[in-house]
Amino acid sequence: xxxxxxxxSRCVNVFQNVYVDPAKTASFIDYxxxxxxxxxxxxxxxxxxxxxxxxxxxxGKGSTKINVxxxxxxxxxxxxxxxxxxxxxxxxxxxxxxxxxxxxxxxAECWGILAAIRQxxxxxxxxxx
Numbered sequence: 001x002x003x004x005x006x007x008x009s010r011c012v013n014v015f016q017n018v019y020v021d022p023a024k025t026a027s028f029i030d031y032x033x034x035x036x037x038x039x040x041x042x043x044x045x046x047x048x049x050x051x052x053x054x055x056x057x058x059x060g061k062g063s064t065k066i067n068v069x070x071x072x073x074x075x076x077x078x079x080x081x082x083x084x085x086x087x088x089x090x091x092x093x094x095x096x097x098x099x100x101x102x103x104x105x106x107x108a109e110c111w112g113i114l115a116a117i118r119q120x121x122x123x124x125x126x127x128x129x
Contacts, residue, residue: 002029002095003069006082010097014078022096029084030092061088064128066116072108079108083116085128094123
């Protein structure tokens with residue numbers, strides 16, 4: 001869900017040339033996650049057996065986890081990069097989007113990781129992986 005919101009913001013920026021404030025995107029992600037958690041806890045009593053554990057695995061205490069997603073179609077098409085940083089509790093720290101051009105999907109993945117790491121360095125984050 002978070003990656004989707006980041007991707008939507010990126011698309012609005014790239015295709016509609018409208019600046020989307022990352023803080024607003026982050027705030028909306030936090031709001032949506034809280035809403036989903038509230039709904040899940042409401043239904044957990046009714047359908048306990050149907051709720052599946054999350055597939056997101058948190059980092060160790062004191063660490064930050066970076067998740068990166070890339071959209072790559074071909075060397076002739078621009079790529080989209082989205083990333084999100086969360087702490088060991090799953091709380092949102094920061095997210096970002098980047099667009100660019102590359103020659104291969106492997107290169108796109110590398111640029112995505114590099115973009116996320118650069119953002120983490122700018123924010124002085126430590127113990128991120």
